[in-house]
Amino acid sequence: MKILRTILCCFVLYLISWPLQAQSISVNDTKNAIELVNLLSNNSPCVTISNETVSGDNFSPGKNSYGSFTNTSPNFPFQSGVVLSTWSSTQSTGPFVRNRGDNSNLWLGDADLNQALNINSINATVLEFDFTPLTNTVSFNYFFASNEYQDNFPCDYSDGFAFLIKEKGSTTAYQNLAVIPNTTTAVSSTNIHPAINFNDDGVLKSCAASNESYFGQFNNSPTNTSPINYAGQTKVLNATANVIAGNTYHIKLVIGDDGNTYYDSAIFIEAASFNSVIDLGTDRLLATNNAICFGQDYTLDTKLSTNNTYKWYKDGVLLALETSPSYSVKSPGNYKVEVTLNTSACMLSNDIKIEYTPEIVLKNSRLIQCDIDEDGKSFFDLTQADSEIKNNNAGLSDVTYYENLTDAITDNNPILNSSNYINSSNPQTLFAKVTNSYNCFNYAELTLELSNDIIPSRAAIITGVKTTDFAGNKNTVTIEYTGSSDYEFSIDGVYYQDSSEFLNISAGNYTAYANDKNGCGVSNPFSFTILDYPRYFTPNGDGFNDTWTIKNLNLLPQATIHIFDRYGKFLKQFNTSNLNWNGTLNGHLLPADDYWFNLIFEDGKHIKGHFSLKR
Numbered sequence: 001m002k003i004l005r006t007i008l009c010c011f012v013l014y015l016i017s018w019p020l021q022a023q024s025i026s027v028n029d030t031k032n033a034i035e036l037v038n039l040l041s042n043n044s045p046c047v048t049i050s051n052e053t054v055s056g057d058n059f060s061p062g063k064n065s066y067g068s069f070t071n072t073s074p075n076f077p078f079q080s081g082v083v084l085s086t087w088s089s090t091q092s093t094g095p096f097v098r099n100r101g102d103n104s105n106l107w108l109g110d111a112d113l114n115q116a117l118n119i120n121s122i123n124a125t126v127l128e129f130d131f132t133p134l135t136n137t138v139s140f141n142y143f144f145a146s147n148e149y150q151d152n153f154p155c156d157y158s159d160g161f162a163f164l165i166k167e168k169g170s171t172t173a174y175q176n177l178a179v180i181p182n183t184t185t186a187v188s189s190t191n192i193h194p195a196i197n198f199n200d201d202g203v204l205k206s207c208a209a210s211n212e213s214y215f216g217q218f219n220n221s222p223t224n225t226s227p228i229n230y231a232g233q234t235k236v237l238n239a240t241a242n243v244i245a246g247n248t249y250h251i252k253l254v255i256g257d258d259g260n261t262y263y264d265s266a267i268f269i270e271a272a273s274f275n276s277v278i279d280l281g282t283d284r285l286l287a288t289n290n291a292i293c294f295g296q297d298y299t300l301d302t303k304l305s306t307n308n309t310y311k312w313y314k315d316g317v318l319l320a321l322e323t324s325p326s327y328s329v330k331s332p333g334n335y336k337v338e339v340t341l342n343t344s345a346c347m348l349s350n351d352i353k354i355e356y357t358p359e360i361v362l363k364n365s366r367l368i369q370c371d372i373d374e375d376g377k378s379f380f381d382l383t384q385a386d387s388e389i390k391n392n393n394a395g396l397s398d399v400t401y402y403e404n405l406t407d408a409i410t411d412n413n414p415i416l417n418s419s420n421y422i423n424s425s426n427p428q429t430l431f432a433k434v435t436n437s438y439n440c441f442n443y444a445e446l447t448l449e450l451s452n453d454i455i456p457s458r459a460a461i462i463t464g465v466k467t468t469d470f471a472g473n474k475n476t477v478t479i480e481y482t483g484s485s486d487y488e489f490s491i492d493g494v495y496y497q498d499s500s501e502f503l504n505i506s507a508g509n510y511t512a513y514a515n516d517k518n519g520c521g522v523s524n525p526f527s528f529t530i531l532d533y534p535r536y537f538t539p540n541g542d543g544f545n546d547t548w549t550i551k552n553l554n555l556l557p558q559a560t561i562h563i564f565d566r567y568g569k570f571l572k573q574f575n576t577s578n579l580n581w582n583g584t585l586n587g588h589l590l591p592a593d594d595y596w597f598n599l600i601f602e603d604g605k606h607i608k609g610h611f612s613l614k615r
Helices: 002-022 033-041 111-117 384-390 405-410
Strands: 026-028 048-057 066-070 080-084 121-133 137-146 158-165 196-200 205-206 215-218 232-234 237-242 249-258 265-268 275-276 298-301 309-314 326-329 334-341 347-354 365-370 400-402 430-433 441-451 460-468 476-482 488-489 508-516 526-530 559-564 568-575 592-599 606-613
Touching: 033 048, 033 066, 033 080, 033 121, 080 121, 111 121, 111 158, 111 249, 121 137, 121 237, 249 265, 275 347, 309 592, 365 384, 384 430, 384 441, 400 405, 405 430, 460 508, 460 526, 476 508, 476 526
Parallel strands: 365 441
Antiparallel strands: 026 066, 048 121, 066 080, 080 265, 121 249, 137 232, 137 237, 137 265, 137 275, 158 249, 196 205, 215 232, 298 326, 309 334, 334 347, 400 430, 430 441, 460 476, 488 508, 508 526, 559 568, 559 592, 592 606
16 A cells, blocks of 8 residues: 555656656757758758858767757747757756856867957857858847856856857958847846846845846746756847848857856757848837838838849738839838749748827918018017917927028028027028927928018007005016017106016006017006005194195095004094094194004005104
């Protein structure tokens, strides 16, 4: 019975572990160079390959540092391909097991790799071949995996690899295709990783993320079921080279440890991904901020000979009349080209998605300025036309003005003093340029005209006057108005100032004006009153200053005044029909002293103050 239980337990453990084992990649390290390159190119008729060689570890009996792999794991990006590593390639089979690794120091590095990456490599594996493409672009897919994706290693250390290419027989330096997209930065664990936090002898430290968007995943968690035996890996990347169809090139795929033989790495290259390809460019999308500007044509160009056969499609529909190597896109859609190279059995295709930005709808505008002195010149504030030109679209950029369309198109000689521009002719047409958030642009015209007549629409309208009264030498006036020209202001019709605020105004009656500085009209007159009260009076019968009153109060709505002595005793009440007090109470003269008043308007507004009676 115990034997039966033991057999059942072993069987259960096998069933539990079998899926984990089945998810690992399988590596065959017996392939030769021709077989490996044929796997990469899938024997494509679109590229001719020759002179294949491969080299690597010669110091591990029965083992090679290169090989082919197959995969059944849904968590692994490639079904099959070629693996080049800095240890025995069969060690690449998962799951990950932490292993420092250690290979022979007699297994040397590669001089071209050292020169390309400025490293001191050791344990290099190299796959090389010549090829002749039939198109102007070649590419293949790969990712980098390394045991240096653990601890603090990505902060300081990385093995090196490169995909080196140059025209055969050329003495120029190799170009490295294994770079971060749109840069010349080599792909490595130090150049691609998330933020790293680590413990350095009890001190918590960290290093910032580097090109994290290209990092794939860590494989070293305690519950790891990684198909490969590497601590981490990048995302799938694409290596692309621009070439000349028909010319022969040499490519060298090489990986090596940097400095020492520890913590090995590998590159995994997808089967059938090395080929001549047609490059139509990246998708042009709103989401990636590279959509085509509204109204513009966009040319898709295969850059191939007219001797080939071309089929162009839009949204899956054949464009029967389009048989040229290039196609001019005029509307959004999904475009595809199929090319049959007439000199071979090669047929290639590629597709691209094209989106367009929204239309920038602008309006032409017109500014009219007065020319009272008839010299043909005047100052224009061009910014007054901004809102109309932009069609009140706040999402557009500021307007930039130019004196001619050529300058607007080339962004030369913008008008810098747009708020104080002097015209050069009458009329004069300027060109306004506006961009949107996609850096697309459009143009509108701004016409400047001069008039010898007063232009009523340029005159200001005074809507009110805000006053601060009863403040002695601190009384103030602010003229409130509507209008969009350049105005000057007055409260006596003689003296004008730029500010609509007037300070230190004496009590009295005034009339406010706003005048267009270029003579295009003066505003409606607006009368107002500044109120104040005398700080003392002298009721001695000499006919001068014998009563206390508030001047001009009769010009305002009904008001009531109460007079009190310093102790708060009510003495006198009068209103706008009886506006003075002679310093008596019930016919008796009151003594010289300080007295208080309370002014109450019919709208409820209160003004309080005090004054002196002197005898």
